[in-house]
Amino acid sequence: MCRHLAFLGPPTSLAELLLVPEHGLLRQSWAPRRQRYGTVNADGFGVGWYAPRDDIPARYRRAVPIWADGSFADVARVTRSTAVLAAVRSATAGTSLDESAAAPYAHGRWLFSHNGRIEGWPDGVGRLAAQLPPSRLLSLEAQVDSALLWALVLERLAAGAAAGEALARTVADVLEVSAGRLNLLLTDGGTITATAVGDTLFWRSDPAGTLVASEPSDDGPDWHEVPDGSLLTATRTSVDVRPLTRPRKEPATP
Numbered sequence: 001m002c003r004h005l006a007f008l009g010p011p012t013s014l015a016e017l018l019l020v021p022e023h024g025l026l027r028q029s030w031a032p033r034r035q036r037y038g039t040v041n042a043d044g045f046g047v048g049w050y051a052p053r054d055d056i057p058a059r060y061r062r063a064v065p066i067w068a069d070g071s072f073a074d075v076a077r078v079t080r081s082t083a084v085l086a087a088v089r090s091a092t093a094g095t096s097l098d099e100s101a102a103a104p105y106a107h108g109r110w111l112f113s114h115n116g117r118i119e120g121w122p123d124g125v126g127r128l129a130a131q132l133p134p135s136r137l138l139s140l141e142a143q144v145d146s147a148l149l150w151a152l153v154l155e156r157l158a159a160g161a162a163a164g165e166a167l168a169r170t171v172a173d174v175l176e177v178s179a180g181r182l183n184l185l186l187t188d189g190g191t192i193t194a195t196a197v198g199d200t201l202f203w204r205s206d207p208a209g210t211l212v213a214s215e216p217s218d219d220g221p222d223w224h225e226v227p228d229g230s231l232l233t234a235t236r237t238s239v240d241v242r243p244l245t246r247p248r249k250e251p252a253t254p
């Protein structure tokens with residue numbers, strides 16, 4: 001499994017968020033402390049961040065371990081942002097290994113990451129794929145279960161669902177056809193929305209900002225663990241955690 005993180009807060013360098021903390025994403029790539037599946041996260045990494053006066057986030061993704069990219073460390077030191085989503089990857093067997101499969105995935109102002117797997121992918125997900133219009137299915141970002149999840153989330157966002165509803169409905173639909181670990185993480189730069197389904201998730205919110213992460217990046221006392229089966233919605237100043245409920249099905253049209 002992977003480790004991912006999202007941040008909202010005052011301008012903060014990518015290095016301060018990801019590289020400097022004792023148990024930050026850099027350290028989690030080779031020595032995660034809470035990881036239940038897999039051991040290291042060395043199959044690539046990615047960072048998406050929002051810059052002033054531009055709604056569309058920038059992305060930096062590589063297929064190499066985050067510790068092996070000295071140029072990223074240099075850029076991260078001087079790149080500051082108020083909204084960031086980043087992930088280090090431990091690839092699920094049978095998926096693409098190039099940087100196209102490294103989160104965050106992006107569309108417009110959205111950034112997305114998935115920590116977990118859909119059991120039985122790809123053979124068991126025919127019914128899910130059938131929910132998507134061919135254009136969406138043919139433009140999957142990579143051959144990986146996470147890209148299918150992202151397409152399902154995007155389809156719901158495009159249909160007008162709010163972020164939390166889009167994630168909840170996607171989780172429910174996947175679990176209807178297959179088992180899976182579905183920790184999803186989504187941001188538009190103003191709000192973070194996340195699910196905890198099968199893997200670890202924590203949050204912390206203080207004047208330095210709000211962090212939502214697979215695991216704490218330090219031993220500070222202010223981290224809260226998100227119970228399994230939850231939907232989290234966070235802004236710069238607030239965090240709401242509630243049980244994931246099965247979203248009401250739209251009434252069938254006669």
Ligand code: GLN
Pocket residue numbers: 001002003038089090091092093095101114115116117118144145146
């Ligand atoms: N299934 C996703 C991938 O292959 C996420 C894997 C993970 O959480 N380790 O990238």
